[in-house]
Amino acid sequence: MIPNERLRIAIPSKGRLREAALSTLERAGLQFRVSGRRLFSVCTDTGTRIIFTNTADVPVLVAEGVVDLGITGSDQVIEKGAEVIEHRRLGFGKCRLSVAVHKDAPYRTAQDLKGRVVGAKFVRLAREYFERQGVTGVRVIEIQGAVEVMVLLGMVDAIVEIVETGNSLVENDLVEIDRVLEAEAVLIGTSEPRDPAFCDQLIRRIDGVLAAARYTLLEFNCPASKIDEAVAITPGFSSPTIAHLQDESWLSVKVLVEKAKTQGVIDSLQQIGCIAILESELRHARL
Structure with missing residues (x-):
């Protein structure tokens, strides 16, 4: 135990979600040091313990109240049937759970797999998928290793597996025939955290952090005669910040813009005569 322990957070000990989870917590103000194979880190300034564990175990630890918050994949939460609160979708670790078969196999729909053997790490999700599709007689077996190779070895006729880029499927002569679900990293929690007030504060x-990942800050000089057009292009989160310059024919503008729209917005601002357009990366934004 640590003195005055206020919160426990579980995150993956390895894999695609670990680094992004650590970065999110760090940018949220938690100060900690990750050391070798140590399975936890302590944030002494906030009384928080970060526990590194298997991704699939995070929903269980949260559901049982062993930890107060957890970061894991939304697919893991569904697979475990964990009764947890999904506080936020975090926007990273995006992937899909797909049904895949060998490229030369005669299977092209879920119905073609009736009576066949399917390998999966996510057994519950696989079975529920085939039930929804009305496909009977499918034998789903659990495989926790390299699922893709099992098709080549002839152990299974198809797999239900996580797909990010699809490169692994191509390398193993597999093709997707359907998608089971879309998934991403989520922040989950228990209904009774150790310190509810601090838990809420950390979520805020x-x-x-999530707002900073979505928005960027644009600063530019705008002809005073064009300010209404500029505001129409960049209305901001609530309203842009507009300041007068020494030359009264110009105005200085600061505004939040969604990152996905930034280049198009800059192009439009230039077209109406705006100059000195600067983009600044945000680390944190309370909106």
Whole structure:
């Protein structure tokens, strides 16, 4: 135990979600050091313990109240049937759970797999998928290793597996025939955290991290005669910040813009005569 322990957070000990989870917590203000194979880190300034564990175990630890918050894949939460609160979708670790078969196999739909053997790490999700599709007689077996190779070895006729880029499927002569679900990293929690007030505060901090990931700050000089057009192009989160310059024919503008729209917005601002357009990266934004 640590003195005055206020919160426990579980995150993956390895894999695609670990680094992004650590970065999110760090940008939310938690100060910690990750050391070798140590399975936890302590944030002494906030009384928080970060526990590194298997991704699939995070929903269980949260559901049982062993930890207060957890970061894991939304697919893992569904697979475990964990009764947890999904506080936020975090926007990273996006992937899909797909049904895949060998490229030369005669299977092209879920119905073609009736009476066949399917390998999966996510057994519950696989079975529920075939039930929804009305496909009977499918034998789903659990495989926790390299699922893709099992098709080549003839152990299974198809797999239900996580797909990010699809490169692994191509390398193993597999093709997707359907998608089971879309998934991403989520922040989950228990209904009774150790310190509810600090738990809520940390979630608000994480909201600030997520907002910073979504928006960028644009600063530019705009002809005073064009300010209404500029505001129409960049209305901002609530309203842009507009300041007068020494030359009264120009105005200085600061505004939040969604990152996905930034280049198009800059192009439009230039077209109406705006100059000195600067983009600044945000680390945190409370909106």
